[in-house]
Amino acid sequence: MGTGTWREWAADDASEWLSEPGADDDKYRRGVLGVITGSPDYPGAAVLGVEAAHRTGVGMVRFTGPRAVRQAVISARPETVGVAGRVQAWLLGSGMDASHRSFLLAGELQHALASGQPTVLDAGGLDLVGSHTAPTVITPHARELANLLNERDIPTSVEEVEADPAAWADRAARELDVAVLLKGAVTHVTDPDGTRLTVTVRTHWLASAGTGDVLGGIVGALAATHHERLAADATAITRLAATAAYVHAEAARRASAAWDGGPVTALDVAHAVPPVIGGLLRR
Ligand SMILES: NC(=O)C1=CN([C@@H]2O[C@H](COP(=O)(O)OP(=O)(O)OC[C@H]3O[C@@H](n4cnc5c(N)ncnc54)[C@H](OP(=O)(O)O)[C@@H]3O)[C@@H](O)[C@H]2O)[C@@H](O)CC1
Numbered sequence: 001m002g003t004g005t006w007r008e009w010a011a012d013d014a015s016e017w018l019s020e021p022g023a024d025d026d027k028y029r030r031g032v033l034g035v036i037t038g039s040p041d042y043p044g045a046a047v048l049g050v051e052a053a054h055r056t057g058v059g060m061v062r063f064t065g066p067r068a069v070r071q072a073v074i075s076a077r078p079e080t081v082g083v084a085g086r087v088q089a090w091l092l093g094s095g096m097d098a099s100h101r102s103f104l105l106a107g108e109l110q111h112a113l114a115s116g117q118p119t120v121l122d123a124g125g126l127d128l129v130g131s132h133t134a135p136t137v138i139t140p141h142a143r144e145l146a147n148l149l150n151e152r153d154i155p156t157s158v159e160e161v162e163a164d165p166a167a168w169a170d171r172a173a174r175e176l177d178v179a180v181l182l183k184g185a186v187t188h189v190t191d192p193d194g195t196r197l198t199v200t201v202r203t204h205w206l207a208s209a210g211t212g213d214v215l216g217g218i219v220g221a222l223a224a225t226h227h228e229r230l231a232a233d234a235t236a237i238t239r240l241a242a243t244a245a246y247v248h249a250e251a252a253r254r255a256s257a258a259w260d261g262g263p264v265t266a267l268d269v270a271h272a273v274p275p276v277i278g279g280l281l282r283r
């Protein structure tokens with residue numbers, strides 16, 4: 001499978017996507033992220049994504065995921081609003097199981113997808129790609145991408161995706177007509193228009209449970225913050241997603257450096273996001 005040139009997304013590129021709130025801003029103008037994630041089996045995925053979204057500097061997070069998860073999310077982050085309402089972007093699917101989706105939950109996910117707001121589809125929301133109505137990015141790891149493509153009658157395997165992630169990310173973007181952020185030691189971000197960006201992760205300690213859920217929260221928060229820019233330029237979501245991957249990778253590097261190069265947890269990575277954003281804003 002042939003692919004064109006890929007460009008490494010760097011600090012200067014990422015800093016162009018970050019801005020401080022101004023005197024005219026309020027929590028709504030800064031952007032509200034709607035989150036439907038988590039399940040009784042994986043409440044932590046919802047907690048981690050919401051934590052990361054707050055740390056990325058969104059105006060408000062509305063969490064309307066499963067009731068059984070809501071309490072855990074609000075206990076961990078009491079800033080979170082547990083009531084449905086207007087949002088400027090959606091994060092859907094982390095910690096969910098697409099094969100055990102209640103009728104109620106399916107309706108809520110479809111409602112979100114029909115809202116015309118930019119959307120991040122992760123983990124148990126990946127099967128919903130195709131019913132989106134606005135700029136959307138999917139955030140699979142190699143196994144999830146292989147499963148998704150197989151479901152769409154495009155035969156592949158996790159081994160094949162891992163052997164050539166650039167080519168498979170590219171093919172998925174074209175076949176599914178969506179921006180793709182394929183996670184790995186090198187994350188590939190691409191879209192059907194041929195934007196091809198990489199983010200090289202700076203510490204392999206990042207390969208631990210829940211760090212992908214944190215990334216979902218970062219992408220979602222940036223999408224809410226930049227919803228007007230995304231409405232004006234549908235292809236911008238690819239660069240926005242690469243920015244999130246850059247912030248995530250840099251937060252992991254910082255979190256590990258704080259422990260003298262030692263291991264990090266997903267929550268450590270989320271907590272290291274504000275100084276990364278502060279540093280990018282000062283460039
Ligand atoms: N804190 C939270 O709430 C967290 C929640 N999370 C949420 O969990 C959900 C599932 O996401 P995931 O990526 O883990 O599962 P998935 O893509 O279905 O792949 C499963 C494959 O892994 C393999 N496998 C399993 N154990 C293995 C082993 N010891 N050694 C080797 N292989 C092993 C297993 O292979 P098998 O055993 O079948 O050979 C199977 O094929 C998702 O919604 C995510 O958001 C996560 O983010 C984590 C933190």
Ligand SMILES: Nc1ncnc2c1ncn2[C@@H]1O[C@H](COP(=O)(O)OP(=O)(O)O)[C@@H](O)[C@H]1O
Pocket residue numbers: 140141183184185186187201203204205206207208209210211212213214215248
């Ligand atoms: N070998 C590796 N080195 C560095 N980062 C990695 C490596 N493997 C995976 N990652 C990163 O770790 C994160 C794992 O995400 P994911 O697989 O979705 O985990 P989870 O589902 O547990 O949240 C991704 O951001 C990915 O880019």
